[in-house]
Amino acid sequence: MxxxxxxxxxxxxxxxxxxxxxxxxxxxxxxxxxLDMMEQIGVSYDRLEELGIIIPVLEIHCYYRxxxxxxxxxxxxxxxxxxxxxxxxxxxxxxxxxTGELKHTAESSHCFVNRDFKPMNLKKSFPEIxxxxxxxxxxx
Amino acid sequence: MxxxxxxxxxxxxxxxxxxxxxxxxxxxxxxxxxLDMMEQIGVSYDRLEELGIIIPVLEIHCYYRxxxxxxxxxxxxxxxxxxxxxxxxxxxxxxxxxTGELKHTAESSHCFVNRDFKPMNLKKSFPEIxxxxxxxxxxx
Amino acid sequence: MxxxxxxxxxxxxxxxxxxxxxxxxxxxxxxxxxLDMMEQIGVSYDRLEELGIIIPVLEIHCYYRxxxxxxxxxxxxxxxxxxxxxxxxxxxxxxxxxTGELKHTAESSHCFVNRDFKPMNLKKSFPEIxxxxxxxxxxx
Amino acid sequence: MxxxxxxxxxxxxxxxxxxxxxxxxxxxxxxxxxLDMMEQIGVSYDRLEELGIIIPVLEIHCYYRxxxxxxxxxxxxxxxxxxxxxxxxxxxxxxxxxTGELKHTAESSHCFVNRDFKPMNLKKSFPEIxxxxxxxxxxx
Numbered sequence: 001m002x003x004x005x006x007x008x009x010x011x012x013x014x015x016x017x018x019x020x021x022x023x024x025x026x027x028x029x030x031x032x033x034x035l036d037m038m039e040q041i042g043v044s045y046d047r048l049e050e051l052g053i054i055i056p057v058l059e060i061h062c063y064y065r066x067x068x069x070x071x072x073x074x075x076x077x078x079x080x081x082x083x084x085x086x087x088x089x090x091x092x093x094x095x096x097x098x099t100g101e102l103k104h105t106a107e108s109s110h111c112f113v114n115r116d117f118k119p120m121n122l123k124k125s126f127p128e129i130x131x132x133x134x135x136x137x138x139x140x
Numbered sequence: 141m142x143x144x145x146x147x148x149x150x151x152x153x154x155x156x157x158x159x160x161x162x163x164x165x166x167x168x169x170x171x172x173x174x175l176d177m178m179e180q181i182g183v184s185y186d187r188l189e190e191l192g193i194i195i196p197v198l199e200i201h202c203y204y205r206x207x208x209x210x211x212x213x214x215x216x217x218x219x220x221x222x223x224x225x226x227x228x229x230x231x232x233x234x235x236x237x238x239t240g241e242l243k244h245t246a247e248s249s250h251c252f253v254n255r256d257f258k259p260m261n262l263k264k265s266f267p268e269i270x271x272x273x274x275x276x277x278x279x280x
Numbered sequence: 281m282x283x284x285x286x287x288x289x290x291x292x293x294x295x296x297x298x299x300x301x302x303x304x305x306x307x308x309x310x311x312x313x314x315l316d317m318m319e320q321i322g323v324s325y326d327r328l329e330e331l332g333i334i335i336p337v338l339e340i341h342c343y344y345r346x347x348x349x350x351x352x353x354x355x356x357x358x359x360x361x362x363x364x365x366x367x368x369x370x371x372x373x374x375x376x377x378x379t380g381e382l383k384h385t386a387e388s389s390h391c392f393v394n395r396d397f398k399p400m401n402l403k404k405s406f407p408e409i410x411x412x413x414x415x416x417x418x419x420x
Numbered sequence: 421m422x423x424x425x426x427x428x429x430x431x432x433x434x435x436x437x438x439x440x441x442x443x444x445x446x447x448x449x450x451x452x453x454x455l456d457m458m459e460q461i462g463v464s465y466d467r468l469e470e471l472g473i474i475i476p477v478l479e480i481h482c483y484y485r486x487x488x489x490x491x492x493x494x495x496x497x498x499x500x501x502x503x504x505x506x507x508x509x510x511x512x513x514x515x516x517x518x519t520g521e522l523k524h525t526a527e528s529s530h531c532f533v534n535r536d537f538k539p540m541n542l543k544k545s546f547p548e549i550x551x552x553x554x555x556x557x558x559x560x
Binding site: 151152153168171172175184185186209210211 | 431432433448451452455464465466489490491
């Protein structure tokens with residue numbers, strides 16, 4: 001299936017006195033985009049947590065090319081660039097929603113753990129959910 | 141016992157493009173101050189949660205008199221102005237740490253609930269913790 | 281004109297370890313709703329700041345009736361309940377977007393100031409913008 | 421001069437429903453630590469902004485090894501690992517303040533720009549401030 005980019009307007013409270021969106025908000029928007037992507041493949045994160053599948057962040061990498069401002073509208077395009085039974089990596093392109101201009105690129109890596117934060121092999125424990133993730137690998 | 145005011149420096153990421161600390165950060169500083177006050181009477185909130193005592197917020201009231209800026213230093217003076225076995229109210233004075241000038245006043249109300257968010261009579265369920273709260277009533 | 285309620289999904293990063301949306305996020309959602317309301321009457325806040333009209337917060341009052349959770353969808357209904365040439369007050373109803381249930385009520389008061397934070401009489405300085413605000417008074 | 425590590429207690433509002441500190445708070449703590457380091461060498465960031473020296477973030481890299489929890493106490497050890505007249509890079513070690521255990525490592529890169537966000541050669545424009553940064557390169 002085709003993944004729709006994540007649309008987002010930047011909020012006033014996300015700016016700082018440099019008159020731009022504070023850089024710590026980008027990982028939050030990446031999370032919004034990533035969970036939206038998962039919802040699009042039928043794997044809503046609140047359902048995962050109910051099943052005991054927790055997905056913490058291992059690494060975050062952000063490359064700020066151009067600043068975002070209050071009321072700017074962006075599209076965030078996610079790609080699942082790596083998937084194994086125990087972890088995955090997503091990249092993000094932040095585009096100006098009006099001009100398509102590239103404002104920011106980013107990457108996040110995650111693993112699957114259970115409620116006690118012990119590593120989980122998703123393919124073995126929840127094969128059908130792992131399969132859903134695999135469709136992302138092909139399509140984005 | 142005498143409660144020490146809560147010292148705090150304002151962070152850059154707490155500012156917005158109006159060049160002042162965004163108003164949504166004040167409830168966060170109130171929480172820092174309130175939990176610090178509880179720690180001073182030997183009732184650390186992480187211990188309370190372990191015991192199954194949850195303290196949600198019922199109401200918040202904020203009166204912004206003068207803006208705070210990045211790197212400002214403040215002292216927040218808490219007072220337990222009301223305490224019953226099921227709820228309590230704290231008021232807060234935000235003072236400039238250098239001049240003592242009053243910058244902000246606020247109030248928050250809370251109740252005691254168990255892990256299922258059912259109301260709890262703290263005096264009956266945890267009399268010694270209720271007693272600790274009572275010392276605040278007298279002293280602040 | 282009729283004001284459309286502000287639609288919002290709650291984000292994962294807005295939760296805390298109490299498993300609910302942290303109370304400090306509500307003033308942020310109130311701001312999103314208020315600025316959206318202003319945009320609906322043709323008074324976008326970024327344009328106001330360009331004109332030198334700054335609108336700080338004077339007071340905030342929040343009444344938390346029921347907790348919000350990650351992925352909950354809400355509608356926030358704003359009402360301009362008071363307007364003078366120098367200040368205004370907005371009330372907010374947070375409704376469950378699916379059931380219409382009332383989850384939270386709130387109120388914020390604001391004044392008009394210039395770039396030096398000096399009080400401004402909006403009716404005198406920018407009569408046509410004041411007029412736009414007046415349509416809110418009648419319609420919400 | 422010797423740089424003192426940055427001490428920090430983790431706040432309740434920084435947790436999420438995974439019961440740990442949300443990963444988006446780490447870039448904020450990095451900023452607190454970086455600005456504290458600059459203050460220790462007599463280069464307070466609010467003074468820099470007054471002089472028209474703006475220091476935006478170019479890149480952020482975070483490696484989450486172990487989760488932090490509410491009320492945890494940490495020491496963040498910064499190192500200026502790269503400095504040129506137009507940009508610099510800082511690395512951060514997040515240590516458990518009690519055990520010294522390494523919880524997190526991170527890196528941020530920055531450039532110097534003027535108020536119009538045009539690149540600035542700090543060594544040429546403000547040699548004595550550049551010199552202050554150079555002492556960091558030797559000492560941390």
